[in-house]
Structures are given as structure tokens and as C-alpha cells.
Amino acid sequence: MTTRFSARRLAALVRKEGAQILRDPSTFLIAFVLPMILLFLFGYAVSLDTSRTRIGVVLQDSSAPALRLAQAYQTSRYFDVTMARTIPPMREAMVAGDLRAIIVIPQDFGEGVKRGRAPAIQIIADGSQPNTANFAAAYGEGVRASLAAAEGIERNPKAAAPPVSLSSRFWYNPELKSRYFLVPGSIANVMTMIGTLLTALVVAREWERGTMEAMMATPISIAEFIASKVIPYYLLALASMALCTVIGVFVFGVPFRGSVFALFIVGSAFLMPALGLGLFISSATKNQFVASQIALLSAFLPTFLLSGFIYEISSMPWPIQALTYLVPARYLIPCLESVFLAGDQWALLLPNIAIMLGFGLLFFLLSFRVTRRSLD
Amino acid sequence: METVARTSNLVKRFDALTALDGVSMVIAPGKVTGLVGPDGAGKTTLIRVLAGLMAPTSGEVEVLGAPAGKKLDDLGYMPQRFGLYEDLTVLENLTLYADVRGLPREEHDESFKRLLDFTDLARFQDRLAGKLSGGMKQKLGLACALVKTPMLLLLDEPGVGVDPISRRELWAMVGDLTEQGIGVLWSTAYLDEAEKCDSVYLLNEGKLLFDGPPAELTGKVADRVFRVTGFEDRRRHFLTRTLDRSEVIDGTIQGRSVRLLMAEGAPVPTPQSLDAESGAVEPAPPRFEDGFIERLGGGPKGTSPLAERYRTIPESEACAIEAKGLTKRFGDFVAASDMHFEIPRGQIFGLLGPNGAGKSTTFKMLCGLLTPTSGSGAVAGYDLRRARADARASLGYMAQKFSLYGDLSVRQNLDFFAGAYDLDRSVAKRAIEAMIEIFELGEKLDVNAGTLPLGFKQRLALACAVMHEPPVLFLDEPTSGVDPVTRREFWTHINGLVEKGVTVLVTTHFMDEAEYCDRVTLIYRAEQIATGTPDELKAQAGKLAGLDDPTMEDAFIALIEEFDRKRGEREAA
Numbered sequence: 001m002t003t004r005f006s007a008r009r010l011a012a013l014v015r016k017e018g019a020q021i022l023r024d025p026s027t028f029l030i031a032f033v034l035p036m037i038l039l040f041l042f043g044y045a046v047s048l049d050t051s052r053t054r055i056g057v058v059l060q061d062s063s064a065p066a067l068r069l070a071q072a073y074q075t076s077r078y079f080d081v082t083m084a085r086t087i088p089p090m091r092e093a094m095v096a097g098d099l100r101a102i103i104v105i106p107q108d109f110g111e112g113v114k115r116g117r118a119p120a121i122q123i124i125a126d127g128s129q130p131n132t133a134n135f136a137a138a139y140g141e142g143v144r145a146s147l148a149a150a151e152g153i154e155r156n157p158k159a160a161a162p163p164v165s166l167s168s169r170f171w172y173n174p175e176l177k178s179r180y181f182l183v184p185g186s187i188a189n190v191m192t193m194i195g196t197l198l199t200a201l202v203v204a205r206e207w208e209r210g211t212m213e214a215m216m217a218t219p220i221s222i223a224e225f226i227a228s229k230v231i232p233y234y235l236l237a238l239a240s241m242a243l244c245t246v247i248g249v250f251v252f253g254v255p256f257r258g259s260v261f262a263l264f265i266v267g268s269a270f271l272m273p274a275l276g277l278g279l280f281i282s283s284a285t286k287n288q289f290v291a292s293q294i295a296l297l298s299a300f301l302p303t304f305l306l307s308g309f310i311y312e313i314s315s316m317p318w319p320i321q322a323l324t325y326l327v328p329a330r331y332l333i334p335c336l337e338s339v340f341l342a343g344d345q346w347a348l349l350l351p352n353i354a355i356m357l358g359f360g361l362l363f364f365l366l367s368f369r370v371t372r373r374s375l376d
Numbered sequence: 377m378e379t380v381a382r383t384s385n386l387v388k389r390f391d392a393l394t395a396l397d398g399v400s401m402v403i404a405p406g407k408v409t410g411l412v413g414p415d416g417a418g419k420t421t422l423i424r425v426l427a428g429l430m431a432p433t434s435g436e437v438e439v440l441g442a443p444a445g446k447k448l449d450d451l452g453y454m455p456q457r458f459g460l461y462e463d464l465t466v467l468e469n470l471t472l473y474a475d476v477r478g479l480p481r482e483e484h485d486e487s488f489k490r491l492l493d494f495t496d497l498a499r500f501q502d503r504l505a506g507k508l509s510g511g512m513k514q515k516l517g518l519a520c521a522l523v524k525t526p527m528l529l530l531l532d533e534p535g536v537g538v539d540p541i542s543r544r545e546l547w548a549m550v551g552d553l554t555e556q557g558i559g560v561l562w563s564t565a566y567l568d569e570a571e572k573c574d575s576v577y578l579l580n581e582g583k584l585l586f587d588g589p590p591a592e593l594t595g596k597v598a599d600r601v602f603r604v605t606g607f608e609d610r611r612r613h614f615l616t617r618t619l620d621r622s623e624v625i626d627g628t629i630q631g632r633s634v635r636l637l638m639a640e641g642a643p644v645p646t647p648q649s650l651d652a653e654s655g656a657v658e659p660a661p662p663r664f665e666d667g668f669i670e671r672l673g674g675g676p677k678g679t680s681p682l683a684e685r686y687r688t689i690p691e692s693e694a695c696a697i698e699a700k701g702l703t704k705r706f707g708d709f710v711a712a713s714d715m716h717f718e719i720p721r722g723q724i725f726g727l728l729g730p731n732g733a734g735k736s737t738t739f740k741m742l743c744g745l746l747t748p749t750s751g752s753g754a755v756a757g758y759d760l761r762r763a764r765a766d767a768r769a770s771l772g773y774m775a776q777k778f779s780l781y782g783d784l785s786v787r788q789n790l791d792f793f794a795g796a797y798d799l800d801r802s803v804a805k806r807a808i809e810a811m812i813e814i815f816e817l818g819e820k821l822d823v824n825a826g827t828l829p830l831g832f833k834q835r836l837a838l839a840c841a842v843m844h845e846p847p848v849l850f851l852d853e854p855t856s857g858v859d860p861v862t863r864r865e866f867w868t869h870i871n872g873l874v875e876k877g878v879t880v881l882v883t884t885h886f887m888d889e890a891e892y893c894d895r896v897t898l899i900y901r902a903e904q905i906a907t908g909t910p911d912e913l914k915a916q917a918g919k920l921a922g923l924d925d926p927t928m929e930d931a932f933i934a935l936i937e938e939f940d941r942k943r944g945e946r947e948a949a
Contacts, residue, residue, distance in 0.1 A: 012475030016464060023463045023504075214459020214520075217427045218476045219448045373445070375429045 009220050013228030017202075021232055030198055031240050035190040039244055042182040043252045052080040053136050055101045056090040059083060063110020065151060069121075070105060072143050079139070094126055101125040101136035113151055180255070183248040184336035185309035188329045189300070190244055191267065194237040195274025196281070196299035200291040202229055203282035203371075216373050226367060230275050237274070241267045248340075258339030262349060266335040269353040272360025273328040274299065279367040303329035328359045380405050380528045380559035381426055386435035388421050388582075395421040397582040398435070403528065403559045408550055410573030410590070411563040412664075414859035416830045417579040419563040420456065423532050426561070427453045440527055449478060452526035452558075456533050458517030462506030466497055466516055469505050473520040491519040494549060510731050511542030518549065529553065529560045535569055536857075539730025539885065540929050541936060547572060565857045567665040568887075568929070578668060580859060581829075585671045593667035597637060601662045602645055605633040606655030612871045618650055619678025619868070626666065626675035626864065629871070630891050631910035631928075637666050639674075665860050675864040681814045682842065683872025689721065689847045689879075694757045696721045696848055696879035697742065701751035704737050711737040713902045714751070719879055719895075721847075724870070726893035727883040728932065734902040735883040736852070742881065743850060744768045756847050769797075772841035776853040780837055782826025786817050789825050789840060797844035811839040831862040838869060849873065851882045855889060867892055887928040898935055905939045 021027045059070050074081045082099065084090050093099045104122035112119030123140045125133035206212040215225065245263065248254040277299055285291045305311065306320070307329035313321055324330045331352040338345045381403040388396040395418045403409045411419050424430040425437055428445020440447040453459075460469055470488050479487060492498040495515035500508065505516060514534055521529060531550075535543045550560055554574075562573060570576050571590050578586040578593070586593050607614050615634050619627050623642035628635050638645060647655045669675055695718040702715040712734040719725040727735045740746040742753055744764040753760040758767035780789050790811060794804035812818055815835040820828060825836060834855070841849065849870070855863040870880060870892070882889055890896050890910060897907040906913055910928060917931035918924065920938050 006478070009476050009478070012472055016461065016468070016472045019468060020461065020463050209462070210455055210457035211459050211461055213424075213429065213455045214453065215476070216429055217448065217451065217453035217455075218473070219478060220476050373429070374431065375424055376431060 005223060010224045010227055014231050017228055017232045031194050031236050035240050035244055038186050038189060039247055042186045043179055053100050053132060054080045055103060055136055056082045056084060056099045058087050058090055058104045060107045061105055061109045065113040066105050066109045069147050072147050076143055100132045103140050179252055180341060181337055183252055183254045184340045185333060187241055187244045187336060188307060188309060188332050189303055190240055191237050191270060192274055192299050192303040192329060194240055195271050196278040197295045199229060199233050199275050199278030200281040200295040201288050204286055204288040204291040207286035208288055222371055229279060233275060234271055237271050238267060254340055256340055257343040259344050262339050262344040269356040270332040273356055273363055276360050276363025276367060280363050283367055283371040302327040308333045328356055331355045378405055381439045384436045387433045389433045394582050399584050401577050403561055405559040406554050406557045407574040408554055408560045408562055410570045410576040411561055412570040412576055413579035414565055415857035418582040419579060420532055423530050423563055427530055450527040452521035452529040454517045454521045454531050458513050460505040460513060460517055463504060465502050465504055467501045469520055470523055474523040477524045479524040487523055491522060495519050511538050514538050529558055531562050533563050535564055535566055540932050567668060570664040590664050594662040594664055597662045597666040597670055600638045601660045601666055602636050602657050603633050603660040604655055604657050612875055616678035626669045635660060669860050672861050675861055676868055678868060680869045680872030682869045683876055685810055686873055686876050687845050689877030695719060696756060697881055698754045702741050702748045702753050703750045704741060704746060705749045710902045715904060717897055721879055722874055722877045723894040724874055724880040724892055726890050726896035727899055728890050728896050729899035730885055733899045735899050739883050770846055771848040771850055772846040773850045774837050774841040774854055780825040783824060785822050785824055786836055787821045793840040794843060799844060807843045811843050815839050830858055834858055834862055849878055849880045853884050856886050890928050900936050900939055906935050
């Protein structure tokens with residue numbers, strides 16, 4: 001075995017890998033089309049914000065205050081209102097799933113307002129979707145309360161003026177748009193996919209097609225072979241990240257408050273464990289099917305579920321929280337969120353980068369251990 | 377003696393399996409050294425040890441004056457699957473191998489030109505390797521192993537699955553290489569290739585059975601090989617009877633005649649001594665295979681216990697298998713065009729042709745696995761278009777490389793197939809017991825089929841194909857790569873079944889298997905280019921090529937060349 005590193009052999013191998021990437025439509029699909037789908041999915045379709053909820057308003061009273069209340073519901077940006085005079089058609093619509101809640105404005109509503117008494121309304125919510133039900137109930141009540149306040153009734157005589165008034169302000173994402181953190185989050189997913197899934201496939205493919213055997217009978221060294229797999233996919237993943245960033249910023253309007261340099265450093269640091277894990281899986285399994293399954297289970301799903309991308313880590317039960325420390329993407333998500341939403345907070349970035357590089361080193365060492373120049 | 381590689385007392389074990397058991401060999405420069413043996417003999421393991429890809433368990437290996445794996449610069453290695461990157465072009469593959477083998481840039485052009493001329497691939501240099509035919513891939517694989525002229529060239533079964541024409545061209549190329557002083561190790565399961573080597577190492581189950589020039593082995597059986605003719609219709613019956621005689625150690629059907637190998641010291645046979653009423657006996661040239669068979673202790677006896685128990689298939693007017701203009705197109709691509717043949721009850725019919733010619737497509741249409749684009753066919757009287765399920769139920773199918781469930785034990789495989797054929801419980805029980813007894817599977821019942829030795833796999837596959845006593849048998853390259861004794865055993869069963877009226881369809885690119893057929897059809901480029909008895913085809917080819925005693929392989933090459941020549945004329949006109 002020739003152990004001397006040869007730049008020429010490495011260049012030849014990298015060129016070969018590059019040509020294969022360019023010619024393989026599935027590589028292109030995973031590196032560019034899939035990220036686009038993911039990004040648009042998170043950017044448009046999946047939104048953790050509450051948008052307009054369909055409710056029914058049953059107006060049993062025709063007094064002016066009752067009409068004003070009904071109008072308040074109709075003009076609310078949270079509701080999409082269907083009006084009716086009686087409950088039964090609404091009930092049917094709710095059973096059919098067309099409505100999430102029914103708000104009944106009773107006959108004596110106008111009468112109650114006239115008498116200066118806080119009139120009650122009835123809110124029937126569809127409990128099969130508890131979040132929406134809670135939301136509809138709370139907002140439904142909120143609309144009524146603000147109307148009642150405007151009408152000058154229901155003032156608590158004991159607390160004429162509240163001693164403390166609370167006004168909330170959200171920093172970095174003042175409108176609390178979930179898109180703002182879903183788009184950076186999906187960059188983590190895309191990089192996991194390219195870094196781990198694609199690389200897991202490539203070495204296994206060489207074993208399956210018998211080219212590994214032919215290569216091992218030439219003077220190439222393991223270091224050259226591994227480097228030839230890492231370099232093209234590293235560049236490919238960075239290109240994909242750049243594309244996602246551009247689309248995130250210009251199409252979805254996600255702010256980009258940090259620097260491109262920080263993004264590059266953070267992305268590169270994350271690619272080390274991602275590529276290392278992919279190579280390790282691939283060299284250990286030597287089989288594309290098994291490699292892709294393991295890559296999915298060990299990299300893609302944890303990145304999706306345990307990185308804090310969708311589910312907040314602090315609200316997980318502690319054993320799961322402990323598990324998240326083993327997921328490299330967990331350290332990437334805060335970095336990306338910082339670069340996009342807050343700016344280059346090196347105090348936050350550096351420790352995370354160090355941990356990611358640590359994971360990367362571990363995986364690369366493992367890959368070197370399992371990739372041997374031998375068929376034994 | 378000058379050597380490029382040598383091993384001494386080489387042993388390689390994988391867990392319980394001993395792949396190489398004390399092999400000592402010498403590879404000389406400027407010579408073709410043959411590494412010959414059936415599948416599983418240890419050929420690939422030995423080559424991998426020489427290439428430095430596996431470490432031996434014990435023994436010594438020296439390659440180009442150093443331990444294996446140290447002098448990779450001067451080693452050319454072509455693995456079984458050629459080691460080509462299918463999504464790179466011919467030229468890109470060459471460039472990659474030239475770079476990793478350290479051929480200086482300025483020598484690239486010259487080397488590539490030489491190799492592209494040598495392999496006749498210059499026209500295809502921009503084509504993706506995956507889009508090349510099998511023969512062209514093999515030549516490119518060879519070219520990649522030769523980019524930097526090696527001192528030792530290791531070829532792992534370069535002749536497998538390649539059509540005879542490409543195979544012949546490859547031999548010519550290797551001849552050129554040895555003239556330049558390169559030492560070539562050529563591994564093969566085809567025993568006829570052994571005769572072309574300068575010296576041969578014959579491996580069986582990891583053990584060296586013979587080493588030396590091939591003529592030395594054939595010399596040992598010279599004057600003991602005879603051809604018996606004069607009983608066309610009864611040749612299978614005659615062979616069965618003759619093989620049971622003690623003075624005959626091996627016999628095979630060769631078209632119309634029967635070829636016999638006599639025991640050492642046995643008298644020269646005559647029609648009388650063989651109990652033949654008529655016929656003639658003449659001496660025949662010995663072959664490498666005869667020597668191999670003798671080393672293995674002779675072939676099996678002639679009576680097939682399977683055939684003795686098999687039901688007699690009733691006579692019927694209709695042909696057992698019929699193809700009338702079967703055609704299959706995939707889009708623009710014609711995979712099989714206008715196949716016509718009729719196979720009467722109790723005959724063996726062969727579909728012969730190189731890989732990718734359309735054999736398998738035709739075969740699959742007759743099995744009911746593919747719907748013909750046009751044309752019709754019938755199996756055991758059942759129309760393939762209307763009664764596909766009935767047609768399928770009346771055939772037994774044995775696939776290439778034996779489609780057994782490797783993770784199931786022998787008994788579970790038998791149980792499964794009995795169930796798949798929908799045999800009644802009592803019938804199934806009797807059938808399975810009979811199969812276990814006939815094929816001597818008793819001691820292996822609880823072994824997983826995947827870990828069986830090749831010979832046992834073959835027996836189990838045949839058992840699974842015939843346990844429901846079908847009137848028609850379909851065999852897809854049934855004996856490719858198995859040792860000659862196992863192959864004889866197999867054909868003894870098949871010949872016996874045919875005597876009972878079973879009809880057999882064989883697809884093969886293996887000339888040995890073609891000789892067993894009553895009639896063969898040669899398929900090439902999706903067309904039937906010749907049909908007849910093996911002797912008729914040989915005679916036809918003999919006339920075309922001006923050969924005296926052509927082999928089936930000569931016939932194959934001559935007929936294909938004739939077809940290509942005519943096509944060229946048609947296209948020119």
C-alpha cells in the first residue's frame with residue numbers, strides 16, 4: 001500500500017466524483033429539488049401560526065349590540081364567519097368538520113346590554129382539535145370582552161384602573177412568524193440530507209457495484225479515498241445551503257441579520273459531523289439500502305424531531321432532552337437562528353461550533369477505522 | 377524459474393469455510409496461467425489474496441518480489457464485474473485509472489490511443505460505460521487494468537457471460553500481452569478455456585487437483601475417449617445403460633453421438649462390448665474436462681432415481697411447447713422478434729445465444745411472466761394468452777443461480793414449494809420424502825439453503841422444480857459454473873425425465889448444455905438466426921467457416937458472423 005498522499009490521485013478521484021454527481025439525476029434531486037420542496041412546505045404550507053379559524057355565529061337576537069358583536073366577529077382577522085339564525089344547521093356543519101366552533105349570541109343579549117349587565121354568550125368548540133378549540137374559545141371570548149368594554153359595561157367597579165398594565169414585546173421575531181424559524185431550521189434538514197444521506201449512499205454504491213474492489217487494487221490510499229468523497233459533497237451541501245438562504249431571505253422575507261461569513265463557518269462546522277456520519281454508515285454497511293435506512297434513522301429523523309427545529313427542546317421530557325445532546329443538529333439550530341434573526345453572536349456560536357467539530361472528528365475517526373483496504 | 381508471483385502453502389479460512397487449502401502456485405512472465413475450477417473452488421479468493429485485498433490465514437504470498445499489496449503500481453487487476461464506473465464515459469474511466477495508477481500525464485494520449493485501438497473501442501470513447509454491451513465492458517475493464525502496462529495481470533473470470541466472439545477476441549488480446557512479457561493469470565469456470573492456457577492450476581473446493589501444462593492432464597486420458605454413433609433416437613437410453621457399466625467412468629451426449637471415457641486399463645470398447653445392436657465406435661480427442669472428471673473419481677452412474685419414480689407423461693398429439701410469432705417490444709426496443717418453434721413431447725430444446733440477445737425475454741413469455749406484444753404460444757396445450765395460470769401450473773422452473781430462499785432451511789424450502797404448487801397434504805408429504813431420498817438431502821435438512829455447497833443447492837433447486845411432477849421443465853442456465861460431476865448428475869436426471877416423456881426447454885450461453893439438446897435455436901439480436909439439431913448447426917457452420925470438425929462454439933461464432941455479414945450487406949444496399 002502506498003501511503004504517500006498524492007494530490008494528483010486525489011484530484012482524479014474528486015473529478016470522477018464530480019462527474020458522477022452531475023450525471024446522477026437523483027443527486028440533483030436530493031441536493032436541489034428536495035430542499036426546495038422542503039423550504040416551500042415550511043415556508044407556505046406548514047405554519048405554526050394560527051390563521052383564520054372557521055366559526056359559525058348564531059344570531060338569535062336582532063338588537064343593535066348583538067349585531068355589533070356579530071360584526072366584530074366578522075371583521076376579526078382570526079375568524080372566518082358563517083352566520084345563521086338557529087343552531088341546528090351549524091351543528092351539522094361542525095359535525096362535518098366545516099366549522100371549528102359555534103358562537104351563540106342569545107335572545108336577551110341586547111336586553112342585557114341595555115340594562116348595563118354583562119351579557120353571556122355561548123361558545124361551543126370542536127374538542128377533537130384541542131388547540132384550535134382553545135384558541136376559538138379564548139379569542140371568541142376576547143372579542144366579546146372588548147366589545148363589552150367598548151359599550152361601557154362590565155367594568156369591574158373594584159378595580160377601576162388596573163395598577164399594572166402589561167404590554168408584551170417580542171424581540172427578534174416581533175410578529176412571531178413561525179416561518180422565521182422554520183426556514184433556517186429547514187436548512188439544517190437539507191444539510192443533513194446531503195451530508196449524511198447522499199454520502200451514506202456513495203461509498204455503499206462503490207461496494208455494491210464492485211468498483212471499490214478495483215480501486216483498492218490501485219495505489220490509492222484511504223485518506224485520498226475519503227477526501228475524494230468529502231470534498232464534492234461538502235461543496236454541494238454549501239451550494240444547497242446558499243440556495244436555501246437566498247430563497248429564505250428573498251422569497252419568504254426571512255431577515256438575515258448576521259454575516260455570510262458566520263453562516264459559512266456554522267454550516268461548515270455542521271457538515272463535518274454530517275459527512276463523517278454518512279461516510280461511517282456507508283463504509284460500515286456496504287449496502288445502499290441498509291445505509292439509507294440507517295441514515296434516515298440516525299440523522300434525518302433526529303434532526304427533524306430532536307434538534308429543536310419544530311419541537312422546543314425545553315418542553316421535552318428530560319430523558320428526551322438528554323438525548324438531544326447527541327444530535328449534532330441541536331447545536332446548529334441555535335446558530336442558524338442567531339445568524340438569521342439576531343446577528344453574529346459569537347459567544348453563542350463558538351461553543352456550538354466546537355461541539356459540532358468534536359462530533360465530526362469522532363465520526364471521521366470511526367470512518368477511518370472501518371474503511372480498510374481489505375475485503376476480509 | 378523466473379516468476380512474477382508465487383504462493384506457497386496458502387490457506388484462507390472464512391469462519392467454518394476453508395476457501396483455500398494449501399495452494400502453491402507460480403505465475404511466470406510472458407505466459408497465460410490458467411486458474412481453473414467450478415464456482416466456489418476458491419479462484420476469486422486466490423486472486424484477491426494476490427491483489428492484496430485479502431490477507432491469507434497462513435502461507436506465503438509474493439507478488440513482483442514483494443509481499444502482496446505492496447507493488448500495486450505494476451499490478452493490473454480486473455475484478456469479476458470489471459470495476460467500471462457506469463456513469464463515466466469510456467475515456468473518463470481510462471483517465472481515472474491512469475491517474476490513480478500514476479501514469480504521467482504526457483503519456484496519457486499515447487496509452488489511450490494504443491488501448492482504444494487494441495480494444496476497438498475508439499468509436500465509443502465518449503459513450504457512458506453503463507451503455508456498453510457486455511463484451512465491450514469487458515474490453516474496457518481490461519483496458520483500465522492495462523493503462524499503465526503492468527507486469528502482472530490478474531483477470532477474474534473475464535469470459536463469464538460474454539458471447540463467444542468477444543471471448544475469442546479477448547484471448548487474442550491476452551496473447552498479445554504475453555508476447556510483451558506480461559504474466560497473466562486467467563481464472564475461469566469454463567474447462568475448454570483451460571486448454572488454451574500455457575499452464576493450469578485446477579482448483580476444486582479450495583484444493584489443488586492438478587498443476588502443469590493442460591496437455592499433461594489430457595494426456596493421462598488419451599486413448600481412453602471414444603465417440604459412439606449410430607442410434608440417434610435411443611442415445612439417451614444408451615447413455616443411461618452404458619454409464620452403469622463399470623469400465624465406463626464418464627459419458628456425455630454430443631449432439632447425435634455419445635462420448636465415453638473408459639476406466640484406466642479397460643479394453644477398447646466395441647459395439648458388442650457395449651451391448652449395442654448397431655453403431656460404430658471411434659477414438660476421439662481427449663479434453664481437459666475428461667482429465668478433471670477422472671481426478672474427481674469419475675462421473676455418476678447413468679440411472680436417475682428421480683426418473684425411476686417419476687410418472688410417465690401421457691402421449692398426446694399436441695406439441696408440449698409452441699411459440700408462434702412471439703414478439704416482445706419495450707417501447708422502440710425489440711427484445712424478441714417473431715419466435716417460432718414447436719417442441720414435441722419428450723424432447724430437449726435449447727435457446728442459445730449471447731447475453732442480451734433475447735433468450736430470457738422469449739423464455740419469460742413462455743413462462744407467462746411477460747405478455748407478448750404479438751404472437752401466441754402454448755405450454756402443455758394451454759394457451760399463454762387465455763390460460764396463463766394453467767400453463768404455469770404445468771411447468772417446473774429452475775432459474776439461473778437457483779432461486780431458493782437462502783434464509784430458509786432445506787426442509788422449509790421443500791415445504792414452501794410443495795405449498796406453492798398446492799399439493800395435498802399427503803401428496804406433499806410423500807413428494808418431499810421422495811425428494812429427500814432421491815437427492816440425498818437427509819443430512820442437510822436443517823441447513824439454510826444459502827449456505828449449502830453449490831452442488832447441494834443445484835440438487836435442491838431441481839427437487840423444488842420437479843416435486844409436483846410437471847410435464848414441462850424450464851431450465852435457465854442450469855449448470856453454469858458447477859463442477860463437471862455435479863453437471864453430469866444433473867443431466868442424468870434430465871435425460872431420465874425426458875425418457876419418461878417430460879419436455880425440457882433450456883436457455884444457455886454455455887455450449888456444453890447445448891450438446892444435450894435434441895434441437896437448438898440460435899438467438900441473436902432478438903432474432904432466431906438458425907434452428908436445427910446441434911449436428912445440423914455444426915455442419916452448417918462447418919460449411920460456412922470451412923472447418924472439419926467444428927465444436928458448438930465454432931458453429932455459434934460462424935453463424936453469428938454470417939448473420940452480421942448479411943446484415944451489413946443489407947444495410948449497404
